[in-house]
Amino acid sequence: MKAVLCETLGPPESLVVRDLPDPVPGAGEVAVKVRAAALNFFDTLIIQGKYQFKPELPFSPGAEFSGIVEAVGPEVTDFAPGDRVMGYGGWGACRETVVVSAGKLVRVPDGVDLEQAAGLIVTYGTTLHALADRAKLKPGETLAVLGAAGGVGAAAIEIGKIMGARVIAVASAAEKLDFCRSIGADETIDYTKEDLKIRLKELTGGKGADVIYDPVGGEHSEAALRSTAWEGRFLVIGFAAGEIPKIPLNLVLLKGCDVVGVFWGKFTDVDPEGDRANTRQLLDWMAEGKLSVAVHARYPMAETAEALGAIARREVKGKVLIVP
Numbered sequence: 001m002k003a004v005l006c007e008t009l010g011p012p013e014s015l016v017v018r019d020l021p022d023p024v025p026g027a028g029e030v031a032v033k034v035r036a037a038a039l040n041f042f043d044t045l046i047i048q049g050k051y052q053f054k055p056e057l058p059f060s061p062g063a064e065f066s067g068i069v070e071a072v073g074p075e076v077t078d079f080a081p082g083d084r085v086m087g088y089g090g091w092g093a094c095r096e097t098v099v100v101s102a103g104k105l106v107r108v109p110d111g112v113d114l115e116q117a118a119g120l121i122v123t124y125g126t127t128l129h130a131l132a133d134r135a136k137l138k139p140g141e142t143l144a145v146l147g148a149a150g151g152v153g154a155a156a157i158e159i160g161k162i163m164g165a166r167v168i169a170v171a172s173a174a175e176k177l178d179f180c181r182s183i184g185a186d187e188t189i190d191y192t193k194e195d196l197k198i199r200l201k202e203l204t205g206g207k208g209a210d211v212i213y214d215p216v217g218g219e220h221s222e223a224a225l226r227s228t229a230w231e232g233r234f235l236v237i238g239f240a241a242g243e244i245p246k247i248p249l250n251l252v253l254l255k256g257c258d259v260v261g262v263f264w265g266k267f268t269d270v271d272p273e274g275d276r277a278n279t280r281q282l283l284d285w286m287a288e289g290k291l292s293v294a295v296h297a298r299y300p301m302a303e304t305a306e307a308l309g310a311i312a313r314r315e316v317k318g319k320v321l322i323v324p
Contacts, residue, residue: 001019001020001021001022001023001095001096001097002017002018002019002020002095002096002301002324003017003018003020003060003094003095003096003301004016004017004060004061004062004094004095004301004304004322005017005018005058005059005060006046006047006057006058006059006060006061007057007058008057009047009048009049009057010047010048011047011048012044012047012304012305012306012307012308012309012312013305013309014047015047015061015304015305015308017301017302017304020095022097023097023098023099024071024073024099025071025072025073025076025099026073026074026099027073027074027075028073028074028075028076028101028102028103029072029073029076029099029100029101029102030069030071030072030073030076030079030085030099030100030101030102030105031069031070031071031072031073031097031098031099032065032067032068032069032070032085032087032097032098032099032100032105033067033068033069033070033096033097034065034066034067034093034095034096034097034098034324035065035066035067035068035114035115035118035323035324036065036066036067036114036115036118036119036298036321036322036323036324037062037064037065037093037094037095037118037321037322037324038062038063038064038065038093038118038119038121038122038319038320038321038322039061039062039094039304039307039308039311039319039320039321039322040063040064040122040123040151040152040311041150041151041152041238041240041311041312042063042238043061043062043063043091043308043311044308044311044312046061046091047061047308053090053091055090055091055092059091059092060091060092060093060094060095061091061093061094061304061308062091062092062093062094062095062322063088063089063090063091063093063121063122064086064087064088064089064093064118064119064120064121064122065086065087065089065093065098065118066084066085066086066087066108066114066115066117066118067084067085067086067098067114068082068083068084068085069081069082069083069085070097072102076102078102078105079102079105079107083107084107084108084109084110084114085105085106085107085108086105086106086108086114086117086118086120086121087100087104087105087106087121088104088121088122088125088268089104090265093322094301094304094322095301095324096301096324103272106276106279106280106283108283109283109287111287112283112286112287115295115298115321115323116286116292116293116295117283117286117293118321119151119293119295119319119321120279120282120283120286120293121279122264123151123152123154123155123319124155124158124159124282124291124293125264125268125275125278125279125282126152126155126237126262126264127152127155127156127159127213128159128278128281128282129262129264129267129275129278130156130213130235130237130262130264131143131156131159131160131163131165131211131213131235132163132278133267133274133278134233134235134260134261134262135211135233135235135260136233137160137163137165137210137211138164138210139163139164139165140164140165140166141165141166141210141211142165142166142167142168142203142204142207142209142210142211142229143156143160143165143166143167143168143209143210143211143213144167144168144170144200144209144211144212144213144224144227145157145160145167145168145169145170145180145185145213146170146212146213146214146215146216146220146221146224147170147171147214147215147216147240148169148170148171148176148177148180148185148188149169149171149173149176149177149179149180149316149317149318150215150240150314150316150317151296151316151318151319151320152215152237152238153169153171153180153213153215154179154180154183154294154317154318154319156213157169157180157183157184157185158183158184158291158292158294159291160184160213161184162285162290162291165210165211166186166187167184167185167186167187168185168186168187168188168189168200168203168204168209169181169185169187169188169189170188170189170191170196170220170224171188171189171190171191172190172191172192172314173190173192174190175317176317177189177190179294179317179318183294183318187203189203191220195223196220196223196224196227197223197224197226197227200224200227201227204227204229207229207230208227208228208229208230208232208255209224209227209228209229209232210229210232210233211232211233211234211235212224212225212227212228212232212233212234212235213235213237214234214235214236214237215237215238215240216238216239216240216241217238217239217240217241217242217243217244217245218239218241218242218243218245219241219243219245220241221245221247222245222247222248222251225247225251225252225255225257225259226251228255228257229255229257230255230256230257231255231256231257231258232255232257232258233257233258233260234257234258234259234260235260235262236259236260236261236262237262240314247259293318293319294317294318294319295318295319295320295321296310296316296317296318296319296320297310297316297320297321298321298322298323299320299321299322299323300322300323300324301322301324304322307320307322
C-alpha cells in the first residue's frame, strides 16, 4: 500500500510517499481501506514536532478517516469486512489502509456520504462538545465565532445554527465571510476592517455575545472577551494564530463570565461514552440533512504537502480531504 510519511520533522514539503507492506490487524484491531482522510490545523504542527503529541518517526499525518472494513483481527465482534466506518487515531490516516483499535471506529449509516463522514470527527466533535457540553448553548443566544471560515469555525457556524443560536462569523476577508454566510452565519465581521469589540457590541444591541468560540488566540482574543455578555462563556478552543493570549482576569470578574477550556482529545479518553453519544448525534443530523460537512478541497496523497500548506496559510474554507 501507499502511505504519506513524515520521516524527518519539518515543513509539509519534507513529507514523502512510500510503498509499505499491507498491514494485518492484530487482536482487537480492524484494517480499514481508507476512502478519505481529513486534515486539521494541528497536522501542520505535528509534522514539525510542535504539537502536544509527538508520534515516533516515521508516521503518517491525518487524525480522522472514513472507509470500508477490509479485515478484522481476533476478538473483534462489532465489525466485519464490508462495514462502512469512520475513525479517529490521532495520526496515521494518510495511507491506503489503516489499522486501528476497534474502539476507535464508529459505524457510518447508509444515508451518510463516506467522504463527508471523514471530516466529521475532530472539528465537529470538538465543536459539539464545546457548545453543548461546555458552553451549554441555548436556543436564542448569540454565538460569535472567531476564525469562522476554517474547518473548526465552519463547524461552529453549522452546529450553532442547528442548536438555535444567532451566529456572528468573524474572519479576515470578504470571500471568507461570503462562505460563512453560505453555511448559515446570520451576521459577519471583517476584523481587518472593523473594530471587533465595537462591532460585536453593535450587532448585539450593546449586550455582547453570549458565547465566544475562539480557535485562533492571538491579539483578537482580548477584544472578543471584552465584548462578551454578562455571564457569557468564552470558549478556548486553540491557538491557530500561534500566540497564546494573556487575558486580564479583571475582565472575567467585571463581566461575571466564564473562560472555559475545551480539550476534546482528553474528553474522548475521560468520557468515551459521552463522545460516542455526540458522534451519534452528528451522524443523525447528517442523515437528516441538517448537517453537511463543508469540504474546501480534495487532494490525492501525492499532494498532501500542498494541502497542509493551504491550511497553514489560512487559505482553507471548511475541511481538507486526502483521497487515496
